[in-house]
Amino acid sequence: MDDCETLRQKKEKCFAKNGEKAEKCRVFKLKEKRCLAFRHCPVEAIPYYGTLDAEKAMCGAFEEAFCFGNPRIMGIDSAKEKENNVKIYKYHQRALGKIGGNRQKxxxxKSISSALSKCLRQAAS
Known part of the structure; x- marks a missing residue:
C-alpha cells in the first residue's frame, strides 16, 4: 500500500469516527492532498509545498495555517504538548504574518494555489 492510500484510509477512519467536519481529521485530509499533489502534479506542488524533504514552503504553510496554525488541533494548549507540534504551529504562524501582510506575496x-488546484482537479477526473 502506498503513502497516499494509507493517508486516505486514516482520513476516512477519522471521519467515520468523528464526523465529516471534525477538526482533527483535517490534518489527514491535508497530508493526503500533499501526497497526491506530489504524485500527480509535481511541477505545481513544488512552488506550493516546497520539496517533500524540506520544510514546507510559505504558500502551503500560509494556506494550511487554519489547521496547522490552530493550537487546539495541534495540541499546543494540552498537557501532552509536543515540541514538534509547537515548531509546526509557529512556522505556520510566521507564514500567516509574511504572506497575509504582503499583498504581492x-x-x-493565490496564483500558485490555483495552478495546483486546477492540476489536482484534472488528475481526479
Missing amino acids: FRQC
Whole structure:
C-alpha cells in the first residue's frame, strides 16, 4: 500500500469516527492532498509545498495555517504538548504574518494555489 492510500484510509477512519467536519481529521485530509499533489502534479506542488524533504514552503504553510496554525488541533494548549507540534504551529504562524501582510506575496500564493488546484482537479477526473 502506498503513502497516499494509507493517508486516505486514516482520513476516512477519522471521519467515520468523528464526523465529516471534525477538526482533527483535517490534518489527514491535508497530508493526503500533499501526497497526491506530489504524485500527480509535481511541477505545481513544488512552488506550493516546497520539496517533500524540506520544510514546507510559505504558500502551503500560509494556506494550511487554519489547521496547522490552530493550537487546539495541534495540541499546543494540552498537557501532552509536543515540541514538534509547537515548531509546526509557529512556522505556520510566521507564514500567516509574511504572506497575509504582503499583498504581492498573497496574490502570488493565490496564483500558485490555483495552478495546483486546477492540476489536482484534472488528475481526479
